[in-house]
Amino acid sequence: MSDGAERRLLDPESHILLVEDDGEMRNLVARLLREAGFRVSAARDGREMWEAMESPAGKPDLVLLDVMLPGVSGLDLLRRLRERSRMPVIMLTARGEEMDRVLGLELGADDYVAKPFAPRELVARVRALLRRAGPEAAVDPLSRRIAFAGWILDTARRELASPDGASVDLSGAEYDLLLAFLEHPGRVLSREQLLEVAKRRVSVDPSDRTVDVQISRLRRKIEPEEDSPPLIKTVRGAGYVFVAAVSRP
């Protein structure tokens, strides 16, 4: 993957710890991540995970944790890990197991990827999380509710609630864009920056136009009525800016 080689030049190698009991799967994911430019340690269960944490190879920058593990489950490992560290964690869950997903995010996982996943998607999620969880951006996992103009985005449940309490569905790209705005309120985000965010989800022909389309869809949901207060404003020639006050209650 040329993409991976490029990254290797840009960043120091990030160290990823993969906890997965299925041997074949472990090898394949490790190979995928290595080809994408990461340094990978692998563990087959909780015991090996704790060993890898203490190993001379150094603390990982991110843990990829399978929920279904023999013995102590991935969720239990996550709980214990969260007792001592805020290390970024992506859960690997079975598709459609909503309870695993919600529980994992509530226990403090930063993201989840449902199996079977597209290789590109996993790599994109890992990169996004590493970027978000950079040294300056340590977010308290317990206060991951973001409030704006009466709305609340629960990043643990990936759920948006309107001022009257109704749950409002967002597509993956809309969620990512909203999160990007909420993390940079009042700052103009260029189309290029937003495209980078939207690209992770939209596979077909990502272009400048895609960003405009995605933003207009997002606005239709969070500014549904004619007289709804505008939350996202277009900055001519520059991009978009989120104008409402953002707080983390």
Place this chain on the structure above:
Amino acid sequence: MSWPRSLAGRITLLLIGGLTLLHLGSLVVHERAMHGAEGGARIERLAARVLAAAAAITDMPEERRDSAAHTLSLPGIELHWDRVAPVPAGPPPAELAAAAAQLGSMARLAWDPKAELGHRVVGAVPVATGGWVVFSAAWLEQAHVTLDGGGLASMAAMALGIALASVLIVRWITRPLRRLADAADAIGRDLRAHPIPTDGPSEVRHAAAAFNAMQERIGRLVEDRTEALAAVSHDLRTPLARLRLRAGFLPDGEERTRIEADIAEMEAMVSRTLDYIREGRDAEPTRPADLAAILQTLASDATDAGAEAVYDGPPRVVLPLRRLAAKRALSNLVENALTHGAPPVRLSVHDEGGRVIVEVADSGAGIAPADRAKALAPFSQLDASRGKGGSGLGLAIAARFAEASGGTLTLDATPSGGLLARLALPRRAP
């Protein structure tokens, strides 16, 4: 011959028929007995009276004989005296043999059915001093059973009473049967067991008990199969995940694209099967959610995937929903419209008397009315021969969601002939 179709109707008919026959039969027997008794009495009375009259007028002068005989007439028997007999000599007709024997060998008897009523039997007995005592009567005709108006009315009233009573009684008797039929009807639409009370007549009680046992066996069987299917689908995901990763290492090209498309199709089948099995079993709470946002997301996702889908409805429609389950169900409807119908697909939502109606309309060829029920059943594929693939579960998942949410899913045709799936959901939580 159009028999009543229901058991209750047939039993009622049988009861009425039987009772009517019995009633008519007893009427005839009664009449016969009455007539026999009365007829016998008549012949004796007639003979005695005629002979007495003949004796009484023997010594009277001829001019007084006729009026004396006449005064001895009885109701139904008219007596006269005449010089000559109006009946020729000869053996009496067979019907009157009994009367002839009573009247003596000299008597003459004749029967004329065409004569005036009351004069059909005509006879004569000789008077010792000359002439004949002539009598006429109508008794043979009176023996016939005749139903007068009053009799008919009482029969009709009785029949009506019997009909009414038997309808009520038979309904009461067959109620457990109807309950059995209703329960049997409910099976299949909803695989949970609905044991029915075992009461009523003993045959029905046995049927109900057998039915309950059968329900339990079917339930267990379905449960086992479902578990097996879930286990297989579940386990398939790991090799599929590996396959997907492995395909990612293949060099870019058409082969890889095709392999990835195949994998995606298998994944869709597996996840749809799991969705179907899970629907109604998951613990997702019902909370206010914006249905319009879900439909917008689905239209956007389809558009991003290169299909043509639009949402055309109000910007906000908030109602109590299991949001993820609703999204799953609706996404299956959209998926179905895109794979089995044809784009453009139009999503809309509107209110209709306390219910919220979501419509997913495609521009394909639709489904013939006769096939629509089958299309909603799980694992059925109407166009499997056309190689469109799919698991045959898309509509079934949506139907199951509708049922679990207290709503309905119906299939219809759009004005242009495409398939119109209508999901009706209650405005308030069920």
